[in-house]
Amino acid sequence: MAFNAKPPSKLRWGELEDDGEDLDFLLPPRQVIGPDENGVKRVVEYKFGDDGNKIKITTTTRVRKLAKARLSKSAVERRNWAKFGDAVHEDVGSRLTMVSTEEILLERPRAPGTKADESKIAGDNLAQLGKGGAVLMVCRTCGKKGDHWTSRCPYKDLAPQTDAFVDKPPMAETAVPGPGGASKPAYVPPSMRAGADRTAGTDMRRRNEENSVRVTNLSEDTREPDLLELFRTFGSVSRVYVAIDQKTGVSRGFGFVNFVNKEDAERAINKLNGYGYDNLILRVEWATPRPN
């Protein structure tokens, strides 16, 4: 035909019937019988012989019993899969398993209660929150944007509180002018916070010492950020301290919270003394000034 530019080798099943050459579809379907309990498998096929007659071919094979016993049907089937992925370049049977080269990043909460973390918290004071990993330290966005916090992010309350620690006490003391020569501390890194307190003036410190509240009967894994979270609702907190056993690194079960305003400290004492916290009843009282 003039229309048909396709080479005759290109097979179209619709044409097969026409040229009458390949009539295999007329034959009975291939049958697989077994394997039976003896491991004998029979494959029955049909084809046309050269003379056009139908020929029945029966192939009988014996399946190894061992293989049959150990491999499930699907396992046998998997053996016939073409190799894919990195295994494409592997020789047949050279390796049974492949090590994935894909990089998988895991989000890892801080390991709870390690000594390194304890000292770090003591130094950073408020850089971290969470009692022994009880608080899941997962933040959806802080990694990139810095100020979008999930409701459970321990840093969400600490970021503004850093300002309270560094800036607010001097601000609150505008009635008593600070030393004129000393420049106003704008931002002091947490690691330098203790030093910043000293440079801001010892009178400020003494003032805060007078609003010092002692908290006892703390659970062992209560940390300074926990105390801050608990007490800051009463007013500006100027300092939080949890006594740590320097030798073991564990909390000694008491601490101090200093308020900028005495009234706030008073309210905290009235509200939180006897307050159940971490299965323990807190004792919250005025602290006796530290001898120095």
Place this chain on the structure above:
DNA sequence: CATGAGCGT
């Protein structure tokens, strides 16, 4: 049960 660390600018 229980009263803090360091002493530096």
